[in-house]
Amino acid sequence: MMVKALLFDFDGTLLDTNELIIQTFMHVLEEKFPGQYSPKDCIKFIGPSLRQSFTEIAPDMVDELVASYRKWNIEHHDELVTQYDGVVSTLQQLHAQGIRLAIVSTKRVDMIERGLKVLGVGHLFEHIIGFDSVQHVKPHPEPILLALEKLQVAKEDVIMIGDNSHDIEAGHNAGVKTAGVAWTFKGEDYLKQFSPTYMLDNMTDLLTIVKG
Structure with missing residues (x-):
């Protein structure tokens, strides 16, 4: 070959970027759905697109959650990768x-x-x-x-x-x-x-x- x-x-x-992704998801989810998600729950969100993941979590809040995710993720990107x-x-x-x-x-x-x-x-x-x-x-x-x-x-x-x-x-x-x-x-x-x-x-x- x-x-x-x-x-x-x-x-x-x-x-x-695993730590960055998990911490970002936890930040967003804890803000919107306090106490409902653990870092372990966020592992399944590694891989799919943000829209796919947030559609699964809250279909009526996708745009808001994606925006919140991107904001925190950008701010902490370089320190966590x-x-x-x-x-x-x-x-x-x-x-x-x-x-x-x-x-x-x-x-x-x-x-x-x-x-x-x-x-x-x-x-x-x-x-x-x-x-x-x-x-x-x-x-x-x-x-x-x-x-x-x-x-x-x-x-x-x-x-x-x-x-x-x-x-x-x-x-x-x-x-x-x-x-x-x-x-x-x-x-x-x-x-x-x-x-x-x-x-x-x-x-x-x-x-x-x-x-x-």
């Missing part, structure tokens, strides 16, 4: 080898760019597909198909990498190979049930995989 391009989810895959082991150096090596890189996320493009700035790897990515780039977010295939179109690469030459069921299912739906990350907050066994093509124990595993 010849790998020409890698598509990465962002939160929970390249940047550890952390790097995963091996991510930056691996991305640099992949890029140096001529592997083309793009991001396919359910997050807004401006917030992905902010996270990339924290990591210092924004220049390595050719395209960023975010929540505001598409009509349908993952697991719908549209975001991946848009990335393929922009990169002008064939499905068989691409791997979609992520920490959530949405990433793997979107890859299956788009007809590309997939890789789950063992550092997913929901646990490796959770991700294995969606049958990713590969399971990464460390980001450096990609250096072997792309060689075929």
